Amino acid sequence: MKVNTLILKDFRNYEGVEIQPGSGMNVFIGSNAQGKTNIIEALHLCGVGRSHRTSKDEEMIRWEQPFGRVTVRSSQQDGTHEVTIILARGQKKKKNIKIGERKAERIGELFGHICGVLFSPEDLLIVKGGPAERRRFLDMLLSQLSSVYFYHLQRYNKALSERNAVLREISIKPGLRSTLDMWDEMLADSGAAVAERRIEAIEHLSALAALEHRHLTGEKEELTLRYMTSLRDPSDLRQKFLDQLFSARDDDIRRQTTGYGVHRDDISIRINNRETRIFGSQGQQRSAVLSLKMAQLAYMAESKGENPILLLDDVMSELDMNRRRALGERINQIQTFVTCTDISDLGETERGMLYQVDKGTLNSFPQ
Ligand SMILES: Nc1ncnc2c1ncn2[C@@H]1O[C@H](COP(=O)(O)OP(=O)(O)OP(=O)(O)O)[C@@H](O)[C@H]1O
Ligand SMILES: [Mg+2]
CATH class of the missing domain: 3.40.50.300 (P-loop containing nucleotide triphosphate hydrolases)
Structure with a gap:
């Protein structure tokens, strides 16, 4: 374009x-x-x-x-x-x-x-910062490519904040407990859609980023990405979500927040099989971000059929x-x-x- x-x-x-x-x-x-x-x-x-x-x-x-x-x-x-x-x-x-x-x-x-693909100095946070930065990177990328993804992400976030509000109030209004079913359904439904798309995208981005990184470092370094989720079984994501939300319900009520779901997931960015956030030098971290951004560019170009x-x-x-x-x-x-x-x-x-x-x-x- x-x-x-x-x-x-x-x-x-x-x-x-x-x-x-x-x-x-x-x-x-x-x-x-x-x-x-x-x-x-x-x-x-x-x-x-x-x-x-x-x-x-x-x-x-x-x-x-x-x-x-x-x-x-x-x-x-x-x-x-x-x-x-x-x-x-x-x-x-x-x-x-x-x-x-x-x-x-x-x-x-x-x-x-x-x-568009934006690359600015703050993007170093994708590698150096917390999981929220990496989720944001992926969410922005996928939202630009799919309105369905954006819809599920928004729906998930809405259900999450409603569920957390119920969790905070439940001790004074125990009758609210039954309303959790509705929010769990919505979380599982949209959460599964979000997770599926993210897993698929990271798999593809990992291959693209590895290629870019090899080019950048003269074949010396192997960059890999992996989607980190608490999900144990990738099949039947929706039901798994629902089961885990249900079994964690008492813990969630005690902590007054939802401890499980795609809002907790992360992306592992590794160079030669070691976490770049922890073990990467400043230069390696910068190169990893550049490779990621180039992979984003290639991914978007492939998905849209144009740059x-x-x-x-x-x-x-x-x-x-x-x-x-x-x-x-x-x-x-x-x-x-x-x-x-x-x-x-x-x-x-x-x-x-x-x-x-x-x-x-x-x-x-x-x-
Ligand atoms: N809402 C605003 N209304 C008017 N001027 C603004 C507003 N917000 C920022 N500025 C001015 O815009 C200028 C900053 O613009 P910008 O961040 O694009 O600079 P830059 O050329 O990228 O500089 P640098 O090389 O330092 O990054 C500043 O002079 C700032 O005072
Ligand atoms: Mg500037």
């Missing part, structure tokens, strides 16, 4: 800009705090409906302004797509999403129109020559948006379009 137009209105430090990016590499260059990451954030927002650096939408509206707006127009094999996100101040006002001229009722409708766009925020300067070259080879044919403070950060990577970013203004120079 290709982004043809990006329009920002009162978004972060941009009063109003419109660009028509090139189909290859688009480089955003400028000093610190000029608005480079804001461009990446705007594109990511239109892809998945949320910022990668804040959960507070209001922060993205230009200071002193009541509204902020981002529009992205793209073309894919199936035609052209347009996504507009309107952000409004005030707690009650949720963001407004438009797909073409039509107002979207649910955030799930957004997925698939602007498909997603690639958003690289501040990552070039952190890669050594070999890794930069490996990345450069991979992103041939992929529309890429990359930020840097110095053009030398790019090494020999193809330049394409160059945008000078200066206090919320953009000046373009074709290379």
